[in-house]
Amino acid sequence: MNLxxxxxxxxxxxxxxxxxxxxxxFLWVERKAVAxxxxxxxPPFMQPFFDxxxxxxxxxxxxxxxxxxxxxxxxxxxxxxxxxxxxxLPVLPLxxxxxxxxxxxxxxxxxxxxxxxxxxxxxxxxxxxxxxxxEAVLTVSYNVVFLLAVVSxxxxxxxxxxxxxxxxxASPLRWLGVLAILVCLPAKLHxxxxxxxxxxxxxxxxxxxxxxxxxxxxxxxxxxLEWVAAAGxxxxxxxxxxxxxxxxxxxxxxxxxxxxxxxxxxxxxTARLAIDTTARFYWRCALMxxxxxxxxxxxxxxxx
Amino acid sequence: xxxxxxxxxxxxxxxxxxxxMNSGSCNGCDIELVASLTPRYDAEQLGVRLEGSPRxxxxxxxxxxxxxxxxxAIETVYGQVCSPKAVVAIGSCPATTNVFIDxxxxxxxxxxxxxxxxFVPGCPPRPDAILQGIAKAAxxxxxxxxxxxVNEENQQ
Numbered sequence: 001m002n003l004x005x006x007x008x009x010x011x012x013x014x015x016x017x018x019x020x021x022x023x024x025x026f027l028w029v030e031r032k033a034v035a036x037x038x039x040x041x042x043p044p045f046m047q048p049f050f051d052x053x054x055x056x057x058x059x060x061x062x063x064x065x066x067x068x069x070x071x072x073x074x075x076x077x078x079x080x081x082x083x084x085x086x087x088x089l090p091v092l093p094l095x096x097x098x099x100x101x102x103x104x105x106x107x108x109x110x111x112x113x114x115x116x117x118x119x120x121x122x123x124x125x126x127x128x129x130x131x132x133x134x135e136a137v138l139t140v141s142y143n144v145v146f147l148l149a150v151v152s153x154x155x156x157x158x159x160x161x162x163x164x165x166x167x168x169x170a171s172p173l174r175w176l177g178v179l180a181i182l183v184c185l186p187a188k189l190h191x192x193x194x195x196x197x198x199x200x201x202x203x204x205x206x207x208x209x210x211x212x213x214x215x216x217x218x219x220x221x222x223x224x225l226e227w228v229a230a231a232g233x234x235x236x237x238x239x240x241x242x243x244x245x246x247x248x249x250x251x252x253x254x255x256x257x258x259x260x261x262x263x264x265x266x267x268x269x270t271a272r273l274a275i276d277t278t279a280r281f282y283w284r285c286a287l288m289x290x291x292x293x294x295x296x297x298x299x300x301x302x303x304x
Numbered sequence: 305x306x307x308x309x310x311x312x313x314x315x316x317x318x319x320x321x322x323x324x325m326n327s328g329s330c331n332g333c334d335i336e337l338v339a340s341l342t343p344r345y346d347a348e349q350l351g352v353r354l355e356g357s358p359r360x361x362x363x364x365x366x367x368x369x370x371x372x373x374x375x376x377a378i379e380t381v382y383g384q385v386c387s388p389k390a391v392v393a394i395g396s397c398p399a400t401t402n403v404f405i406d407x408x409x410x411x412x413x414x415x416x417x418x419x420x421x422x423f424v425p426g427c428p429p430r431p432d433a434i435l436q437g438i439a440k441a442a443x444x445x446x447x448x449x450x451x452x453x454v455n456e457e458n459q460q
Contacts, residue, residue: 216359
């Protein structure tokens with residue numbers, strides 16, 4: 001993958017130019033699905049766009065010193081990491097990629113969570129700090145399962161290259177791994193039942209509490225891009241690529257949409273769990289699931 | 305007005321995020337404000353979102369007759385809302401102090417402390433009236449945002 005193609009993928013397709021409208025669309029689907037589940041009409045189609053533009057036009061409180069600079073830097077870092085993660089997704093077949101880009105994708109998908117933790121502590125608000133602590137506990141809990149599931153898929157297919165993973169046919173083991181990833185996604189995207197870091201009735205907005213204006217707009221955008229990256233990763237792993245490019249892209253987009261719809265409906269149907277229940281859920285139930293996936297993968301490799 | 309400021313004006317009108325503050329209210333207006341966000345009245349159709357932090361909000365919704373204890377809090381929270389901003393006084397209490405008039409524990413009405421844009425009278429007002437007030441405040445907000453200098457003078 002040379003520099004031009006890499007830049008084109010990061011900035012045009014499936015990177016920023018494609019991903020930002022998709023992120024707004026997914027944010028709208030999230031809110032609209034909740035509204036429909038509650039028998040409301042819900043926000044208009046362009047609502048996330050209106051919110052974003054409005055936030056760009058607001059002033060931000062003046063902050064001085066290193067913590068002020070850091071507070072400006074975290075949302076930008078989160079947005080660029082999430083956009084980079086989307087740029088790595090193999091939407092079109094034969095789109096390039098390199099050995100080990102799955103590892104880079106996982107690292108880039110992890111960066112927004114780390115930025116949220118750091119942002120909460122830089123804001124020096126007590127609610128921000130509680131939110132950050134919760135986010136840290138949540139990250140440690142779900143990531144073990146998430147990474148084990150991804151590794152089990154990669155090991156069963158003998159490659160850490162996304163393009164190759166997308167082309168290989170799906171096996172039952174792979175479905176087990178995809179299921180384990182799906183269980184982790186609500187926690188990764190901070191939606192119900194795992195919306196602990198930004199629990200609005202308990203700790204206001206958690207780590208975001210001191211953010212305003214354009215910085216808050218960047219956080220909203222990074223949340224939307226995380227949706228695109230997470231749904232795209234599952235779509236990549238779940239659907240094998242066929243020959244024709246446009247069918248693949250269509251399948252990819254419709255499956256991503258389906259995942260967003262599924263998770264939004266789950267979010268609307270559930271209430272928030274307490275932090276200890278969440279940690280216990282991931283360490284006891286989901287970890288067994290992921291352990292099963294990786295154990296059977298290793299056994300299959302030994303047998304082969 | 306160029307294209308960008310027209311777009312900004314339209315977006316400000318369609319995306320009012322509110323912050324709810326109680327300045328010693330009897331809880332009647334607060335219940336009605338929450339009712340206006342429930343599925344029956346569905347404020348989200350207008351883009352309204354109830355925010356937990358005043359930093360995120362555009363419109364400050366204040367209920368209650370302004371007790372002496374709450375004056376400092378009101379001024380602090382009003383300062384924390386980033387401009388352009390608007391204030392909606394919900395109920396008769398912040399407008400006139402209502403039946404609590406001449407009470408020694410009050411320092412009302414609300415517009416003695418911060419500029420109020422929309423009054424929604426009633427004891428308590430109906431949720432549709434509150435929504436209408438928020439929609440009107442969003443229009444005021446959109447106009448104010450396009451004239452930032454005038455806004456600064458008003459705040460002084």
